[in-house]
Amino acid sequence: MAWIRRHWTPEEADEWQKEDWIAIILSTFSYIALTIGVALSLLMLAVGFIVLILGIGLSVLLFFVIDPKLKAVSSGYEKKQKEYLEGLERVQRWEE
């Protein structure tokens, strides 16, 4: 699936890209499908099982699309976190 980018540098991952928008859409539809799918499957309705499988599939696809980007965002951010935390405490202790 070359259309979906799987390798990111932290700087590239910090930007909002199409993969983020795809994740937003997949996530929303997977929630809807999981909600309806579980309920109708428990009632043993065929449509319920189809929707549930769709919901699980969308969730897996969501992970496939967004996980490499989230990993890159996290690894880049963690290097700067200590400095940011010190800044936050300076703002909090405003007397200094």
Added chain:
Amino acid sequence: MELFTLIDILWMIFFLSLMIGCGVLFYRLGRRSESDFFLAGRGLPWWLPAASVYATHTATDTPMWVTGVIYRYGMRGIWYTFFSAWCAISAFVSTRIFRRSLAYTQAEWQSLRFGGLGSELLRGWMAGWQIFMNMFILGWVGMAMGKLCNYAFGWPLWIGLMGFSCACAVYVLAAGYWGVVVADFQQGIIALAVIIITSVWGIIAAGGPGAIVSKLALMGESWRVNPFAFTGIFGGEFPFAWFITMMVISIIGGFGMGTSIDWYVEAQRIQSAKTVRDASYSIWAGTALVLVRNSLWAVAILGFYVMFPNIPSQAEYELGWFRIGFEYLPVGMVGFFFAAVLAIHLSTISTHLNLGAMYATRDIYHHYINPRASERRLVWVGRISTAILLLGSFVYGLMMEEITKWLIFALWIMAAGVWLPNILQVMWWRFNAWGYLSSWIANLGLSWLVVWVLPAFGLIPDLPDYLQFWALMVLGALIYVPVTFLTPPEKMDRLVKYYVMSRPLGWWGPVRKEAEWRGLLHMKGED
């Protein structure tokens, strides 16, 4: 107590000891610092805050509320419970932005995003509001437990209200958020297991899935199985327009912070996750579990409906799921069921005790009263705040019968007119503290007018709730948009600093350009 056998009592004692004991075990970690007492040192893997999201949003009153909407509306009532779907977008947008800000609370985040007097006013207001809200929720949930114990054992209301909350306070006072999140993990497992067992038991008691569907058909109520059985575009008790409004509020709300009352709880879990990735997955997975749980309950309640159709009293049919547990589970399992009820109760109580105390400690005491306080003192202030919240919640709980109507209105006030500003503060660089403050103030007045005053004088008709939402959103915008443009934007230094740290989504063009010009970010398209 005639429902309980010896084995039931043993189940209950065993689970209470386990929950309190595990929480207290983390005493040494909780007392190390403010960050440990309120955020578990920001070091949790995704599955712990995820379990906490699930456990916290499974409260004693939740099965009553879900039962109420499913019993009344059938499967389409599931959309009432769909408000938590704001996490679908939030997990990958506002969660990421908030985690990067490192703010302990939403009030603190606003003091990073906004500046000057407006920001300080906003922080004080938001902290005060959250202390009040957490105390109120504690009273509300505590009273639900009081009613349940009254139904099950005939105890006076105050015993259920105070007894279990005090037990819960033991580990929250000792270990802070460490105790909350560890106890939530085991409580989440216990609660999920019992929800599955009890709901499946209820479905079987109703004759099984096939029997539920066929009995509803015989009753001429097959529509109860259809989640999309709308009563028209605008008319009837379940119009399509309501559904669309709910979808917009719940899903689009994920772009903002505070568009749902649950945001404030989730924000603490987001900051306690060890990385941005862990924060995203914790919110997504915890909420997915909440939605699946709702579906499970919904089917069990359809089963309850075919066994007991046409119960006229809402107070009576709202106890449907609890009735399945107490009346249909076999001997020896009732104590297990009640232990799960305790688990869902304690998980909610512990969260709101610690969350309210965090606003009191971090945003009021630490920021305004004693900015140079030591970590040891801050932990103690956290404990004292926890105790005050607990006592305050008892007062609210005992008054609840009289004030519920007004407080539900307060929740409505909070949700409708500030929904869009809660998104704008995240996505639009030009939105400032004065715009946000004016939206709150405008909403306080406008919601009274639209919901109570104008209909009472016959100046406008009684609007359905979804139309009230749109009306309040538009009327509020007529005030806060001009206020925003008539007051200066936040200082560019602050906006650039915030942008570089949090990397928000939306309309941040001028700030981005300034950050690039200062050499803090690479130019787009640059290698």
